[in-house]
Amino acid sequence: MYKRFYRWFPVFVLPTLAAFTVAFLIPFGMGVWLSFHRFTTIRNTHFVGLENYVRAFSDDGFVRALTFSAAFTVVSLVTVNVLAFALALALTRRMRGVNLFRGVFFMPNLIGGIVLGYVFSLLVNGLLGFWGVDITYAATYGFWGLVALNTWQLTGYMMVIYIAGLQNVPVSLTEAAAIDGAGFLSTLFHVKLPLVAPSVTICTFLTLTNSLKMFDQNLALTAGAPERQTQGLALDIYNTFYGRIGWQGVGQAKAVLFFLLVAVIASLQLGLTRSREVDA
């Protein structure tokens, strides 16, 4: 019966596949290839082996961006998920205004990107203005400013996922726990948390990849100031490409390393938290 169906490949798949090839497959392949070349334009390349990778690692800016992104991601993982889970616990109770609260906490995520960065910077720079400084005054200000911005943006999104997870916990289990004399904390740690482990998996995954990839907010809030000290990996790679002549090859090598980092961490994390999941 499906035999006829295969002939329709050009209609069903080809348009999407063509766009996917132009927008992703070719640029991805070219990107890997270019990372082994020195070039100023794509038509004028010169094979240099691993030189770009060596230069990437000997570039202070890259190492600093790597540490910045790592620290930023670890701190965000905690702030976003603890706050999101706490909110989800509160907002799955039976009380008034629950839907309104959910909407408000989700809102920053909708605005997103560069606009959210500038909206946030008005508040932060206004507050810091009382001490006569702004966010670019010191690297620590930029770091915590970005953590706050990221938490503001991602918490609502993760909260929605945790709420969906918590709503799937059977009431019979929490009631049984209550009858057995379990208090709030033991119900939380021994019943609810193990059962929402799939939500924890996906929320840590999303926070991890989003925080590592952060670009727009970084550009809007600090743009790396002071002196490129608050630059995450994505922004550092962008500046290597478009801000330093003769460094395009190094930029592409950094981008490949960035991709590998995201891929490895994401798959390690998925394997690690998946193993803690249980069924109800």
Next chain:
Amino acid sequence: MTHRREKRTNRLLTALLLVLALVFLLPVILVVLNSFKSRLYISAAPFALPDTETFVGWENYLNGLRSAGFAAAFGRSVFITVGSVLLLVVGCSMTSWYLARAKGWFPKVLYLLFVFSMIVPFQMVMYTLTYVVGQVGLDTVVGILPVYLGFGSGLTVFILSGFVRSIPHELEEAAMMDGAGPLQCFFRVIFPVMRPTAVTVSILNAMWIWNDYLLPYLILGTDQKTVPVAIQIAMQGAYGSTDYGGLMAMLVLAIIPIIAFYLVGQKYIISGVVAGAVKG
């Protein structure tokens, strides 16, 4: 007894959530307030309410719309978002149906490639994508639509084929027995069943395409600005001075459609977040 305690906890929680909700809303409220103040008073006293001296009515909005070509940028953003989402939802639902039903290694490999593209950071393909798109002449407001189709197809195919697999084969087999060709079968039988998921996935795509800064900036440049690009340019300021009044107005104008969109499609947005999560 327990009932009364629950009531007290709820009251306490509500108070706590109200404070937190206010903190979440504060940056946006601040931008709205300042959009009605004269530009001279914005960075000097961002927390002051507009008064008779600082209030300028709609002046910032008029300036913002006029000076930076913001109205044109707004129209362009609407066109790009709507066009790309339509292409994505039609193209990818057809592709997803084919890939989910076809047998053999080729559809499987294609599906895996789509999924793989989801974890690749944009910086990996940023430079080469700009080049390829220029070469094939897609660096126009219309040409960017297929670029978004290609770049957004990973997530879209992933979510939609997950859904197609849950549709029983019998449904389309019955239609084919009755003599319907694959196209008829798809649009008359399969697509109507997919509609809720298709709406959900459209909303997810609309959100990131509307907010996307880097792709339109690199492909369309500053002559054909979208809203995020216009805001970034306005912020950097022509001749070194930023019109903060106009900027505040632009931020508000950029946020309004998203909030309106959210209020209309709230149900689908929430289920979209959850759908994107559980399949991950």
